[in-house]
Amino acid sequence: MLIGEVARRSGVSARMLRHYDTLGLVRPTGRTVGGYREYTPEDVRRILHVEGLRSLGLSLRQIARTLDDPGFSPAALVGDLIRKTEERLTRERELLDRLHAVDAAAPTGWEDVARIIELLHGLGSPHAARRQQAVLAPAEPVPAELLAEAVLTEADPNVAGALRWALARTGADGVASLASGMASEDVDIRRRTVLAIAELPGEEATAALTDALGDSDPAIRRQAALALGARGVTEAVPTLLTTVAEGPNDVEAAELLGTLARDADWTDRILDALVDRLGAPAADPAARRRLTQALGEMPGAAALPVLRRLAHDDDRPVALIASALVRKLS
Structure with a gap:
């Protein structure tokens, strides 16, 4: 086939085919009597092979080295192309992010x-x-x-x-x-x-924090409850109680519960919840001590009866904490 027909069949321009010939990338196997390039079916297959590799982003020099290297590994080539393409996409994504930031x-x-x-x-x-x-x-x-x-x-x-x-x-x-x-x-x-x-x-921040009380992560629930408690939002009370019992931030949570308990509508609810957790069979000694300490943040008149009972608790550290709080609040 002459160069014009090859160009029509392969979709590669005659000018590019001459360039391939000059580089030694695809040289026609023969010449006509008049000196025109004459390509065999094998030459055309090589042209299509070259175009396929070009579509993957290889330079003509890389293609020549790839086709002429008997030890050529397609897997290594594809892996290298993937890595370079990912790097290029990362750079372009960073550029796009910067443009979006400027536009915003x-x-x-x-x-x-x-x-x-x-x-x-x-x-x-x-x-x-x-x-x-x-x-x-x-x-x-x-x-x-x-x-x-x-x-x-x-x-x-x-x-x-x-x-x-x-x-x-x-x-x-x-x-x-x-x-x-x-x-x-x-x-x-x-x-x-x-x-x-x-x-x-x-209010939008408060609503977002309230939603965060349902997060699967305990640390997120705890931080949301502490922030909401500081805003006087009572939806945080259950998580604040858990924080007092389990820690960390138990002291801060206890102080916030004490502040919320100043609302007469919430005094008994919070106090009862603390007492329930103190009496729970699964409550470990450290949790009971933290819960007892939290009673000292409650309004004195409401907490004193509970603290007087705890002053005789079988757990000596709990009894000592309760006794000290009774003296402080009396």
Whole structure:
């Protein structure tokens, strides 16, 4: 076949076929009497092979080396191509994320664009001090979307604290920006999210924290309950009781229960719940001591009868704690 027919059948232009010939990549097996290139079926198969490898992203030099290497391993080649493609996609995804971040900030001019890009570079620094500086340095508020994204991935406690502080300054926008974090399958991301929401004001944050009481992770439920208890939300009471019994944060949880118990409608409910847990057959000694200590945070008149009974408890540490509280409250 002459070059024109090969071009029609293979879809490769005559110009490219001549280039392949010049490189030695696909040389026609013969020539006509007039000197024209003449390709055999084997030559055409090689052309199609070359085009297939080009479609995978190989350069012509790589293709030549691959086809002429008797030790060529297709599996190794495909594996290398996968790795390089994944790296390229990662770079493009990072670029796309940066573009989305700039767009979400609604820049009004190139100065705004430059400011956001500088912030993104700072937040992406491998050095914690540089990331913290990037959060605290801007004179203008940082877009909530950028801060929320950084909060979800930041492991350094100092930087995370700065990010939560900055996010709290954005107000209600911060809650919406963190919504995806609470839906994450990664428990660490959900934990960072609930800590950030706990520092946000408003009803939306309270609603999000109330939803977090149903999370499968005990640490998330505990943090949500502590934040809700500080807001006076009584839905947190069952989790606060569990926190008192099991710890950690049992002292803080007890103080919050004491504050909530000042509401006359909740005094008896909370006190009865503490007593029930104290008398539960499965209650271990350490839990009973923490629960007894929590009674000292209850309104004195309500807690004294219970504490007087516990002053004669068979568990000596419980009895000692109760006796000390009776003296304090009497």
